[in-house]
Amino acid sequence: MSLLRGFARFWYDFVIGDDWKIAAAVATVLLAGAVLVAAATLPDRAVAALLGAGLLSAFTLVLAIDVRRR
Amino acid sequence: MDLGVTLGLLVATFTASFVEFVEALTIVLAMGATRSWRSALSGVAAAVAALAAFTLAAGYALTTWLPEALLQLVVGSLLLVFGLQWLRKAILRSSGLLATHDEEAAFASQTAAAAAADSGTRLGLDWFSFVVSFKGVFLEGVEVVFIVITFGLNAGNVPVAAVGAAVAGVAVIALGAAAHRPLARVPENTLKYGVGLMLASFGTFWSVEGLGIVRGGGQSLHWPGGTVAILGLLAAWLLLSRGLVRALPRLRGGRASAPQVPEEASP
Numbered sequence: 125m126s127l128l129r130g131f132a133r134f135w136y137d138f139v140i141g142d143d144w145k146i147a148a149a150v151a152t153v154l155l156a157g158a159v160l161v162a163a164a165t166l167p168d169r170a171v172a173a174l175l176g177a178g179l180l181s182a183f184t185l186v187l188a189i190d191v192r193r194r
Numbered sequence: 195m196d197l198g199v200t201l202g203l204l205v206a207t208f209t210a211s212f213v214e215f216v217e218a219l220t221i222v223l224a225m226g227a228t229r230s231w232r233s234a235l236s237g238v239a240a241a242v243a244a245l246a247a248f249t250l251a252a253g254y255a256l257t258t259w260l261p262e263a264l265l266q267l268v269v270g271s272l273l274l275v276f277g278l279q280w281l282r283k284a285i286l287r288s289s290g291l292l293a294t295h296d297e298e299a300a301f302a303s304q305t306a307a308a309a310a311a312d313s314g315t316r317l318g319l320d321w322f323s324f325v326v327s328f329k330g331v332f333l334e335g336v337e338v339v340f341i342v343i344t345f346g347l348n349a350g351n352v353p354v355a356a357v358g359a360a361v362a363g364v365a366v367i368a369l370g371a372a373a374h375r376p377l378a379r380v381p382e383n384t385l386k387y388g389v390g391l392m393l394a395s396f397g398t399f400w401s402v403e404g405l406g407i408v409r410g411g412g413q414s415l416h417w418p419g420g421t422v423a424i425l426g427l428l429a430a431w432l433l434l435s436r437g438l439v440r441a442l443p444r445l446r447g448g449r450a451s452a453p454q455v456p457e458e459a460s461p
Contacts, residue, residue, distance in 0.1 A: 138336070139272060141279035150275050154267075154401060158408045161415065168406075169418040175402045176427060180434050183278055190282070191291060191442045 143190055149182035199421050203349045206392040207358030210341045213385050214334040215366035217300075221330030223370065224304030229323040236319055237327025244328075245335040253343055253352070263414045267404025269344040274401050276340070277393025281435060284387035289439045291446065338363075341393075348400045391435065395427040 140147045157175040160166060166174070225234040256265060286292035304326075314321045342359045346352030399417060406414040417423035 134333070138340075139275060141275075143279070143282060146278045146282060147275045150271060150278065150401075154271060154405065157402065157405045161405045162408045164409060168416040171405075172402050172415055172417045172423070175405075176398055176430070179274070179398055180430060183281075184434065184438065187282060187285065187438055187442065188445060191286075191445050194291065194446065 143186065145186045145189065146183070149186050150179065153178040153182050199349055199424070200351065200354055202392065202396070202424065203345055203351060203354050204358045206389065206396065207342055207345055207355045208362045209385055210389040210393070211338045211359035211362035212366060213382055213389060214338050215363050216382060218331045218334040219366055219370045220301050221304055221334075222327050224301050225308055225323040225327045228305045228308040230320040233320040233323035234327040237324040238331050240324075241328045241331035241335060244332055245339060248336065249339045249343070252339070253347075256343065256347060261407070261412060263404050263407040263412050265404070266348055266400045266414060267407055269348055270397050270400025270402070270404050272340075272397075273344045273348075273393050274397025277390050277395075277397050280386050280390030281394050281431070282390075284383065284390050285435050285438050285442065287383050288387065289442045291442060345396065348396070387435075391428060391431050394431045395424055398427050398431075399424050 153175060156178065157171065160171050160174070222234050222238055225237070256269070260268065283292065308322065308326070312322070316324075338359050342352070342355045346355030349355070399421075403414045403417065406412060419426065
């Protein structure tokens with residue numbers, strides 16, 4: 125059991141790291157992107173540019189929250 | 195594949211791997227110098243064998259079971275999260291809000307732990323030295339393997355990615371053998387900043403491209419300008435990070451008055 129817990133802990137630390145909000149922000153933006161792509165209302169290039177901007181903004185927001193709480 | 199992507203791939207895998215190898219070297223040097231070189235190097239050999247098996251299994255699974263767009267999405271998202279973790283830490287360190295990683299201090303802490311540990315022998319090896327070296331090399335090595343596989347598969351050139359990592363490994367081993375001490379003069383924090391920027395840029399590019407999997411046909415999405423968009427993303431992440439380095443201390447009440455938070459558990 126402790127081996128399993130250690131394995132899970134390793135992958136959590138490896139992928140999620142010190143701040144889970146980063147992974148959550150990336151997942152949220154990409155999920156919104158998936159909805160946009162599935163709806164097929166915008167051309168590819170517009171969706172890509174929007175999502176790029178969304179990822180930059182989400183990261184800024186996460187860091188601002190992180191620093192304010194420190 | 196164009197020259198820019200190949201060069202970016204080589205630089206990214208070399209730099210990321212170099213940083214990880216420096217950290218692994220510090221652990222092995224501490225174990226070898228304070229306890230037993232034979233046991234420490236046996237730990238390294240066992241870790242390298244385990245890493246080879248892990249690389250084969252992960253590489254086979256990813257290339258065999260995932261269609262291209264899904265591979266871009268899964269691997270790109272992981273790369274992006276991974277890169278943003280590095281970038282976050284680099285930004286916090288550059289803005290003075292987090293203590294910088296110090297290889298000399300890490301070496302001192304490892305040697306102190308090694309000196310204090312009980313001396314148990316198994317299979318003719320000093321077990322503490324073997325296990326710590328194995329864990330250190332395996333854990334840092336998994337990060338290298340992850341970067342090589344993700345960059346290599348997505349760029350369609352695993353050999354170039356592997357060459358970048360291998361050259362970094364040889365360089366660190368040669369420098370470590372010559373110095374017989376941790377490579378404290380390597381600008382590790384600056385390297386991590388650069389790697390974070392590259393991982394975030396490539397990760398953004400590939401994860402968004404991979405979203406094409408949700409539409410009929412599953413064709414990858416196209417960025418404006420194709421692969422040249424990676425340079426635009428690199429510039430955007432760089433500008434944003436420099437802005438955050440300046441702005442974040444003010445959010446916290448100014449750099450001078452903000453106490454530094456000690457370094458976090460992971461490097």
